[in-house]
Structures are given as C-alpha cells and as structure tokens.
Amino acid sequence: MSTTTRKAAPGSTDATSGDRLAGRTFTHQKPPRSHMLLTVLAWVVGLLFVLPVLWMVLTSFHSETDAATNPPSVFAPLSLEGYQTFFDANPWPPLLNSLTAAALSTVLVLVLAFPAGYALSIRPVKAWTDVLFFFLSTKMLPVVAGILPLYLFAQKAHLLDNIWWLIVLYTSMNLPIAIWMLRSFLAEVPVEMLEAAQVDGAGLARTLKDVIAPVVMPGIASAALICFIFSWNELLLARVLTSTVAATSPVFLTGFVTSQGLFLAKVCAASLVVSLPVLAAGFAAQDKLVQGLSMGAVK
Amino acid sequence: MATASAAGTNGATMRKAGDWARRAPLLPALIFVIAMTQLPFVATIVISFMNWNAYYPDERGFTGIDNYVSIFTDTNARSAVIVTIVLTTSVVLISLLLGLGIALLLDRKFRGRSAVRTMMITPFLIVPVAAALLWKHALYNPEYGLFNGILTWVFGEDAPQPDWISNTPLLAIIVAIVWQWTPFMMLILLAGLQSRPLDVIEAARIDGASTWQIFTNMTLPHLRQYIELAGLLGAIYVVQNFDHVFTITSGGLGTANLPYYIYQTFYTAQDYGRASAAGVVVVIGTIIIATAALRTAFSLFKEESR
Numbered sequence: 001m002s003t004t005t006r007k008a009a010p011g012s013t014d015a016t017s018g019d020r021l022a023g024r025t026f027t028h029q030k031p032p033r034s035h036m037l038l039t040v041l042a043w044v045v046g047l048l049f050v051l052p053v054l055w056m057v058l059t060s061f062h063s064e065t066d067a068a069t070n071p072p073s074v075f076a077p078l079s080l081e082g083y084q085t086f087f088d089a090n091p092w093p094p095l096l097n098s099l100t101a102a103a104l105s106t107v108l109v110l111v112l113a114f115p116a117g118y119a120l121s122i123r124p125v126k127a128w129t130d131v132l133f134f135f136l137s138t139k140m141l142p143v144v145a146g147i148l149p150l151y152l153f154a155q156k157a158h159l160l161d162n163i164w165w166l167i168v169l170y171t172s173m174n175l176p177i178a179i180w181m182l183r184s185f186l187a188e189v190p191v192e193m194l195e196a197a198q199v200d201g202a203g204l205a206r207t208l209k210d211v212i213a214p215v216v217m218p219g220i221a222s223a224a225l226i227c228f229i230f231s232w233n234e235l236l237l238a239r240v241l242t243s244t245v246a247a248t249s250p251v252f253l254t255g256f257v258t259s260q261g262l263f264l265a266k267v268c269a270a271s272l273v274v275s276l277p278v279l280a281a282g283f284a285a286q287d288k289l290v291q292g293l294s295m296g297a298v299k
Numbered sequence: 300m301a302t303a304s305a306a307g308t309n310g311a312t313m314r315k316a317g318d319w320a321r322r323a324p325l326l327p328a329l330i331f332v333i334a335m336t337q338l339p340f341v342a343t344i345v346i347s348f349m350n351w352n353a354y355y356p357d358e359r360g361f362t363g364i365d366n367y368v369s370i371f372t373d374t375n376a377r378s379a380v381i382v383t384i385v386l387t388t389s390v391v392l393i394s395l396l397l398g399l400g401i402a403l404l405l406d407r408k409f410r411g412r413s414a415v416r417t418m419m420i421t422p423f424l425i426v427p428v429a430a431a432l433l434w435k436h437a438l439y440n441p442e443y444g445l446f447n448g449i450l451t452w453v454f455g456e457d458a459p460q461p462d463w464i465s466n467t468p469l470l471a472i473i474v475a476i477v478w479q480w481t482p483f484m485m486l487i488l489l490a491g492l493q494s495r496p497l498d499v500i501e502a503a504r505i506d507g508a509s510t511w512q513i514f515t516n517m518t519l520p521h522l523r524q525y526i527e528l529a530g531l532l533g534a535i536y537v538v539q540n541f542d543h544v545f546t547i548t549s550g551g552l553g554t555a556n557l558p559y560y561i562y563q564t565f566y567t568a569q570d571y572g573r574a575s576a577a578g579v580v581v582v583i584g585t586i587i588i589a590t591a592a593l594r595t596a597f598s599l600f601k602e603e604s605r
Contacts, residue, residue, distance in 0.1 A: 035409075042404040046415035052478065053421050055445055056433050070460075072448040112331060115324030125321045131329065138336045140589035142539045144561040145578045146339030148346065148571055153339075172335035175328060233426050236541045236558065240566060250428045250542070257546050259436065264443060267436050271429030282424040283417065290486045297528055 060268035067264040082265030086273065093245075094252035095274070097163055101238075101248060102231040105170035109178045109227050110220060112171070117182030122189060122212075132183065135176040136295075143173070143236055151240055163246040169237055174227040177295055181226075184296035185219030186212070218288070219296065225285050226292030229278050249274040340582065347575035354569050366576035376577060378553060379560035383538065383584075386473060386556055390537045394477045395530050398484025399522075405485070406492040416489075423482040431546035434475040439463040439547075468552035472543050480537065484529045491525030492518070524598065534588055557581050 058074070059067045060083070066076035116135075120128045150169065151160075159165040189212050197207045235250040242251060253274055256267045282289055350362040370376045405416055422430065438445045441462040450458040464471045495518065503513055541558045544550055550559040557577060565574035 035407075038404060038407065039409040042401075042407075042409065042415050043411065045401055045404065046418040049478070049481070050418035050421050052433055052438060052445075053425065056437060059437055068443040070443050070448050071451040072443075072445060112328040116328035119321060119323075119325035123321050125325055126318070131325065135328075135332060137589060138332055140535055140585055141336055141340060142558065142578075142581050142585055144539070144541075144558045145343055145582045145585075146336060147561075148565050148575055148578070149339040149342035151565075152342075152571075169335065172332055175332055179328060229424075233428075235428050235545070236562065239545075240562070250426060253426070253428045253432060254546070256432055256436070257549065259440075264436055264440075267432055271425070271432050275424065275426045275429050278426060279421070279424045282420065286417070286420060289420070290490050293483060294487050294490070294528060294532070 056268045056272055060265055060272050062265055064262040064265050067268070068262050079265075082267075082269035083273075085263075085266045086269045091249070091252055091270065091273070094247050094249045097242075097246055098232055098249040098274075099277075100163055101166045101170055102228045105167045105174065105231050106224050106227045108167065108171040109174045110224060112175055113178035113182050113223065114216075114220075116179050117186045120179070120183045121186040122194065132180070135179050138172075139176040147237065147240060150237075154241055160241060161243045161246045163242075165241060166238060166246065166248070169241075170227075170231040170234065173234070173237075174230055177230075177292070178223040178227060181219050181223045181292065181296035182216065185216045189215045219291070221285065222288040222291040222296070225281055225288045228281065232278055343575045343578045346571055347579050349572045349575075351571040352569055353571060362572070366572045367580075369573060370576050370580060375555065376560060379555050379557045379577075380580075380584075382469065382554060383556040383558075385469065386476075386540065387534055387538045389473050390476045390480060391530055391533045393473070394480040394484045394533065395526065397477070397481045398529065399488050399526070401481070401485045402488035402492055405489055419485055420482050422478050423480075423486075425479070427479065427542040428546055430479055431475060431543045434471070434478075435464065435547045439471055464547060465552065468548050468554045472547050472554055475547060476537060476540060476543050480533055484533060487529040487532075488522060488525055491522045495521050531588070531591060535585075538585065538588065557584075 061078045061080070062073070062076050063079040063081045064085075066073050066079070067082070069076075119125050120132055125131065154160045154162070154165050193211050194207065197211050202210070233250065234248070235254070238248045238251050239254065242248065253270060256263070256270065347366055348361055348363060349359065350365065351359045401419060405412060405419070425433070436444070441447055441460055444463075446463060447458070447460045450460065500513055500517060503517060508516075539558055540556065541562065544554055544556055544559045545562075548554045550563060555563065557580070561574050561577045561581070564570050564577060568574075
C-alpha cells in the first residue's frame with residue numbers, strides 16, 4: 001500500500017504542476033488517477049466528520065419511537081415530536097440568558113480591548129510586550145484555579161444565579177484573546193497615515209473613523225465572533241454559578257445527561273437548536289474563525 | 300541654575316504626564332483582568348492551606364500543607380492527574396495528525412473543495428455539551444445508538460452490540476473530543492499551508508525534487524510554527540475540558556480529570572481546602588505547558604513584527 005503511493009508520488013508531481021499550468025491556459029487536461037483518489041478521499045473524510053451532525057439533524061426530525069430503533073430507521077416519516085417536547089419544556093429563558101451573556105460580554109470585551117490594543121501598538125507604553133504576554137498568560141490560568149473564590153464572592157455579594165456575574169466573568173475570560181487580536185490588527189495601521197491625519201489637524205474621532213477603523217474592522221469582527229462562541233459554549237462557570245433564574249443553554253442541556261426513556265429525538269432537537277447560533281455565525285464567517293482561533297497569529 | 304532645574308522638573312513631569320496618557324487606555328483592561336483572574340487565584344492559594352469544608356463550618360482554620368498531602372496520597376486525585384495527562388496528550392496528538400492529513404488533502408484544487416471544508420468545520424461549531432450528548436446518546440448508546448445500529452445493518456441480528464462507554468470509557472471521551480478539535484487543528488494548519496511561498500516550491504519541483512522531498516524539506520519546516528501554535532492552543536483548551544467528561548461519564552469509570560475532580564471536590568463534597576490545593580496543582584502543571592506555549596507565541600510574534 002505504502003509503496004504504491006510512494007511510487008505514484010513523483011509521477012503525480014509532474015502531473016499536478018502540468019495541471020496547474022494547463023489551468024492557466026484554459027485547456028484542462030484530464031486529471032491523473034492519484035488526483036482523483038485524493039479527491040475521493042477528501043470527500044469521504046469530510047462526510048465522515050459531518051456524519052454525526054447529519055445523524056443528529058435526521059434523528060431530531062424523527063418520532064421518538066422511530067429514533068430509538070435498531071437497526072436505525074433512516075427513512076422513517078419525518079416528525080416534529082422532538083421539537084415539540086423540547087419547546088414544551090420552555091427553553092426560552094436559558095436561550096435568552098445565553099444570548100444576553102454572550103452578546104453583552106462580547107460588547108464589554110471590545111470596549112475594554114480596543115483602547116488596550118491601542119496602548120500596546122499605536123502609542124505603545126513602555127514594556128508593552130511584557131503587558132501583552134501577561135494578558136496571554138492569564139488565558140492559560142485554568143478556570144478551576146479561581147472558581148471557588150469566584151463562587152464564594154458571589155455568595156457573599158448575592159450574585160449567585162445572576163446573569164451579570166456570568167457576563168463579568170465571560171468578559172475576563174475572553175478579554176486576553178481580543179486584546180491580542182486587536183493589537184495585531186492595530187499594529188498594521190500605517191504610521192504615515194496617522195501622522196498625515198495629525199498634520200491635517202484631524203481629531204481623535206476622525207482619525208479613528210477614517211484611518212484606524214478600515215484596518216481594524218476585520219479584527220473586531222473576528223474577535224467578536226470568537227468571544228461570542230466561547231461565551232455561548234461555556235458550561236463549567238454557568239453550572240456552578242447559576243441555578244434556575246440565570247441558567248444558560250449549556251446548563252439546560254445538562255438536564256439530558258442521564259437517559260429518560262424515549263428521548264433521543266428531543267435530545268437531538270435541543271442540541272441542534274442550542275448549536276444553531278454558533279453554526280450560523282461560524283459558517284457565515286469561516287475566515288474570521290481561523291483568525292480568531294489563532295488569536296490573530298494567522299491572518 | 301534655578302530656571303534650568305525648574306525646566307528640568309517641568310520636562311520630567313510632562314514626560315510623566317505623557318507616560319500616563321499612554322498608559323490610561325490600557326489601565327481599565329489591565330485592572331479588570333488582574334481583579335478577575337489574579338486575585339481569585341491568590342485566594343485559592345490561601346484557601347489551599349486551610350481546613351475548610353462547608354459541611355463543617357466550625358472546624359475552619361489553617362492546617363499547613365495537609366491538603367497537599369491528602370492530594371498526593373488520594374488515589375482519586377492521582378488518577379485525575381494521570382487521566383488529565385493521557386486525555387490531553389492523546390487528544391492533541393491524534394487531532395494534530397488527523398488535522399495535518401486533512402489540511403494536506405484540502406490544500407489542493409478539486410471539485411467541491413469548499414463544501415468539504417465546510418463539512419470539516421461543522422463539528423467544531425457544535426456546542427461542546429450538545430456534541431457530548433450527541434456522542435453519548437445518539438452514537439454510543441448500546442441499544443439505539445448509530446454505531447451498534449450500523450453493526451446490526453452489516454452483520455444482521457447476531458451482530459455484536461458492545462456498550463462502548465462502559466467498555467472503553469476514556470477512549471469514548473477521547474474520540475468525541477478528537478472529533479471536535481480536529482477541525483481546529485486543520486483550520487490553522489491549512490492557513491499555514493496556504494501561506495507557503497509557492498514560487499519557491501515550484502522552483503524546487505522544476506529542479507526535480509519529489510513530492511516527499513518537498514514535504515519533508517520545505518513544507519514541514521514552514522509548518523512547524525503553525526503545528527506548535529495549533530498544538531499548544533489545543534492543549535490549553537483540552538487540559539481544561541469539563542463538558543465531555545461531565546456529560547459522557549459524569550467522571551465515573553475512572554475518567555475524572557482534574558477539572559472534574561476539582562468540580563466534584565468543591566461543588567459536591569464542599570471540601571474547599573482540598574479543591575483549592577488541587578487547583579494550585581493544576582496551575583503548576585499548566586505553567587509547565589504554558590511556558591512552552593508562551594515561547595512559541597513569542598517566536599511567532601517576533602517573526603510577525605519583523
């Protein structure tokens with residue numbers, strides 16, 4: 001097996017480079033067989049990775065009895081039973097809590113991160129690299145290292161089961177990522193243009209709007225996307241610090257950890273609904289996702 | 300003389316004022332982060348030296364290193380340390396290798412490439428608890444899960460119907476996390492592959508270098524920092540994994556990792572002292588990984604600002 005692929009390799013090299021040249025002159029040659037095999041392999045791997053999600057979607061649209069058969073009934077009639085029982089359980093408060101926590105913490109993160117990024121790039125403070133790496137190091141401090149004092153403080157300050165406490169914690173959780181990202185984008189603002197704006201007597205507001213914003217907007221979008229996703233997904237803090245009033249969607253989902261008879265369609269419907277905002281945002285902004293995940297290191 | 304020194308102090312105060320003007324935009328974020336991450340950790344260190352169980356509030360007091368001793372003698376705690384190491388290294392290594400392979404597959408022009416890329420990203424966009432529920436109930440379940448369903452399809456009524464989670468609990472968790480993190484690795488490595496200088500590779504090809512030679516001598520060295528970045532960022536997140544362990548096994552069957560152990564010690568057993576000591580141990584462990592991570596980040600960072 002391995003010898004055949006290795007033998008085929010040099011041949012395929014010439015073929016792919018030939019193919020590339022052919023593409024430029026608009027005369028597409030017939031792709032070689034190894035090329036075809038790799039394409040098929042890529043499709044198979046992609047399908048394997050997406051299969052569990054497709055299965056989740058299909059199961060969520062089956063009735064509970066059809067969802068729990070063995071062998072699985074793929075072509076069973078579609079049903080909204082799972083969604084009905086899920087929405088009968090009133091998932092709106094946790095969904096709204098998640099939206100509030102994710103959206104507000106993202107706004108707070110950006111409000112704090114933008115000036116900080118400015119002070120670490122355009123008009124840098126002394127020892128700005130140390131400060132930058134301090135921020136990064138806090139991201140490596142595991143949540144469990146501080147969760148008990150955060151819980152005890154909330155208990156004393158009557159902040160348990162309060163969505164604002166989660167918002168504050170999610171802000172501190174995501175702030176380092178946003179600062180790193182915004183700094184790397186702000187560092188690309190051309191100095192000459194800043195100086196030109198200053199010579200022209202442009203105020204801070206105009207400089208921000210005309211010179212800085214066009215360069216930094218993509219970075220702000222990436223940071224917002226990734227902060228929103230991480231806050232929306234968070235479970236440990238929400239599980240410990242909220243109970244009934246401020247519980248978020250992941251906490252709501254933990255209600256499905258132990259099996260409860262025929263409930264697979266409901267579990268799949270719930271999991272899909274809770275994941276929908278992340279799926280939609282991630283698909284819409286795939287490139288931003290890469291930037292955000294690598295904290296701006298990959299542009 | 301007097302005027303000169305006055306001008307001097309004036310200049311110094313002005314410079315000082317300038318320094319503070321530079322620092323001002325930074326301070327809110329800096330103070331906020333210190334207050335929300337460093338102060339709680341200091342409190343954790345203090346509590347780790349205390350005998351403090353919420354069920355016995357009268358016995359609260361300092362006990363020295365008792366909590367640390369009990370952590371290193373407690374079999375559950377030691378097992379949690381081992382599980383954390385096994386879980387993190389296996390997830391990071393497997394998803395890095397898979398991610399590299401898939402990134403190489405996707406770094407070619409072919410029909411439906413963006414569709415395959417989108418399919419590949421999907422697992423990462425499922426909320427972790429939801430993904431863990433999906434694996435636990437819809438895939439692993441011995442009675443109606445998809446895996447045993449496929450076995451029945453293929454082998455008929457007498458097909459083996461293993462109870463995946465009970466038989467191999469840790470592996471079940473590892474596979475579910477690998478499924479979510481492979482796309483992450485793939486995305487970063489694909490970005491790395493696409494930033495290769497294509498003209499140099501083309502030149503090597505014309506000079507007669509084989510695909511394998513190009514891969515080992517040019518692509519891998521170029522990818523090195525991306526592999527390090529992906530691996531270390533992945534490690535930072537996987538080391539803290541709570542969602543999958545909590546959902547798939549609830550920490551049972553010897554799968555409790557340190558985050559789960561701490562959650563249980565503090566939340567269920569209410570043993571604040573011991574939970575804090577475990578937290579400190581996690582941080583020391585993380586510092587070891589983090590030092591490597593920071594070094595990588597720093598080398599990437601220096602290259603970028605060059």
